[in-house]
Amino acid sequence: SKKKKKKEICYISTYKSASNHKFYKKNHKNFMIWLKQYSKKNNLKINILGRGIEHEAIKEKEYYGKIFSGNKYNFIEAYYDRPTYQIIDQFKYTFTVDSTLGTENFSRNGRIGFIGNTPDEYPIKTIKFGWNENIKSKGKFWTNENNDREFERVFNFVINGKDSEWSKLRKKYKNLMPFDYKNKIFKKKVMGIIKKD
Numbered sequence: 001s002k003k004k005k006k007k008e009i010c011y012i013s014t015y016k017s018a019s020n021h022k023f024y025k026k027n028h029k030n031f032m033i034w035l036k037q038y039s040k041k042n043n044l045k046i047n048i049l050g051r052g053i054e055h056e057a058i059k060e061k062e063y064y065g066k067i068f069s070g071n072k073y074n075f076i077e078a079y080y081d082r083p084t085y086q087i088i089d090q091f092k093y094t095f096t097v098d099s100t101l102g103t104e105n106f107s108r109n110g111r112i113g114f115i116g117n118t119p120d121e122y123p124i125k126t127i128k129f130g131w132n133e134n135i136k137s138k139g140k141f142w143t144n145e146n147n148d149r150e151f152e153r154v155f156n157f158v159i160n161g162k163d164s165e166w167s168k169l170r171k172k173y174k175n176l177m178p179f180d181y182k183n184k185i186f187k188k189k190v191m192g193i194i195k196k197d
Helices: 022-041 055-067 084-088 100-107 148-160 163-172 181-196
Strands: 006-012 046-049 073-076 091-096 111-115
Touching (some): 006 022, 006 084, 006 100, 022 046, 022 055, 022 148, 055 073, 084 100, 091 100, 091 148, 100 111, 111 148
Parallel strands (some): 006 091, 046 073, 091 111
16 A cells, blocks of 8 residues: 555554463563553554454453553454455554564565564464574564563664665565565466466
8 A cells, every 4th residue: 555654553463362371461461561651652542453353352352451541542343354454554653463464564565563572482482573484583673572672672663764774674574475466476376287287
């Protein structure tokens, strides 16, 4: 999308009510509390892109409602056939902990920050940004550390980084999730299989 984006934060939720890893929940809540303070300090509106459907959505909304009590925020509920890409395209600054949608947003020219502050234990560590590609534990727009200084560093770059810097980063990490407009590569492979048959 080339439309003018809102200078607001869109947080891509990775909420899981069934998660039984107490440190995962603790770390996530600590980050959310930090986010609440950061957004208030920098006068940035928060939009939370919900993950859960139906009953899970109710729990998710209650969870964020308790954390962001007293702060103005917008909860975008998940539902079947939700135009998710069109929604995140509305916002200039997107963040997540470990959502694949975040990586897709990066490949689609979006500004995205990853806060992978979950425990460094198997198998939970495999969901961290760039784990499969053996990328360093922190970089310009991501961190796997669980401290306020790192959170702020990533956020400040997503919000204040120059477009030219982001362009270089997309070229450097283009293999994370290549963007193939209209699925030309996939269609070419399918047609090749059909012709063989």
